[in-house]
Amino acid sequence: MTDLLKTLPPVPDEIIEAAKDGRLVLFVGAGASMMVGMPSWGGLAGAALNSLVENGCINYSELEQLKKLDPKKQLSIADFISQEKGTPLDLRQHLKARWSSSIYPNINSIKATCVTTNYDHELSPQPLEDASEKETKASVVRKSGVENLQAADLKVPGTVIHLHGDMDNPDTMIVTTRDYLAHYDEIKVQHFLSELFRDFVVVFIGYGLEETEILEHILRRSGVKDNDNERQRFLLQPFFKNEQSLYERLKVYHQKSFGVHLIGYARDEKDYRQLEDVIEQWALKLNVRPPSLVDDIDMMDRILNDE
Structure with missing residues (x-):
């Protein structure tokens, strides 16, 4: 059955349930930062x-x-x-925002754990335990640098994990090809990615076709395998309606190559800014809750056994 491109695709049930179970992670790329005027x-x-x-x-x-x-x-x-x-x-x-956009306020309002390849600090979800109407960036827990990559942090909604380093810690920023390759050769990075894609439902936001190489490298180094019984990885990506055939081909490619389920949306009316409307609608449907104690104990046991 053909999945026709819509301006506002519905939120898959797996993502809604993952938010309720504390297993939702938003993986945010440069396409989101470009919405506030930062460079690609x-x-x-x-x-x-x-x-x-x-x-x-x-x-x-x-x-x-x-x-x-x-x-x-x-x-x-x-x-x-x-x-x-x-x-x-x-x-x-x-790495400074040059204009306003609803993209980050809506992502932040979901209050999910966020992993990002961006250096900037626009991601600032309020931790659940300190939830209030007004977000305060200073209260956000940020992690960057290989030594600070801990799978346990994925279980803390509101945490922002800068996979390629963050602007306030220049030494952690992955810039050169040499840095990039060395980073993903680190066992700790591979272990973190493996835990992420095995135990959580991940939604990639702001990764266009031009960033496919980065995305594919991350998925390869994580050792992810497709699971026919459970959909855990989703990628939001824009297309024009006349690119329906390309969308269908890429859906098969992402599914068979990485177990990633491509969710396309039509950009005919607002171009790339259509993502703002998509995230606004999705944020209304997602209710992030803390993970259950049973899941926490299970993860801690596995981490201790792996060490």
């Missing part, structure tokens, strides 16, 4: 290269040549040049 990976790489021009580290001829490379290579080379010239590459100056 390509935009961040371009900004880094432009800063090298401004500082006299490279000329415009070199800039044009480097811009032909993919963003990951651009960032890596920009980092190497900045170190060679003794000019720090400060990416944090580009």
Whole structure:
């Protein structure tokens, strides 16, 4: 049966139930930050290269040549040049919201545990035990750096886990290709991802087709396998209605390759900002509750046995 693209796709029952059971994790990518005016990976790489021009580290001829490379290579080379010239590459100056959007207030209102590959701090869900009408970013529990990756934190709704590091801790930021590969070779990172995708229902938000490589690498390193009896991984992704055939092909690809269930939505009316409406509607349906004590004991036993 063909799953026709809608502007507001319904929330799958598995996600609603996972929220009630304390097993929902929102995995947030750069597409969400772009809604508030932050750069894409390509935009961040371009900004880094432009800063090298401004500082006299490279000329415009070199800039044009480097811009032909993919963003990951651009960032890596920009980092190497900045170190060679003794000019720090400060990416944090580009990680500022430039306009308002409902995307983060609605994601934060769900109060689920969040994992993100973004460096910025727009994710700020209020912990359940301190829930109030007004969100306070200072109260958010953030974790970054390999040494701080703990599967137990996934059981604490409202926690934000920065998988690639966060802007307030520059040493934890994964920037170069070398950093990226070394990060995912870490046993602790692989164990964390394995626990995440095995025990929780995960919804990927803000990962477009251009970020497929990052997403696929994360899923591969986690060792996830498809489970025909339970749908645990979902990916929200925009399409034009005339891309129905492509959507159907990609649904099969994600399912067979990674056990990820693709949920497409039509972007014809609002383009990428349609995601704002989707998340607003979903947030009304999701009621996150703390995980049960039985589940906590079961997870602790498994963690202790793994050590």
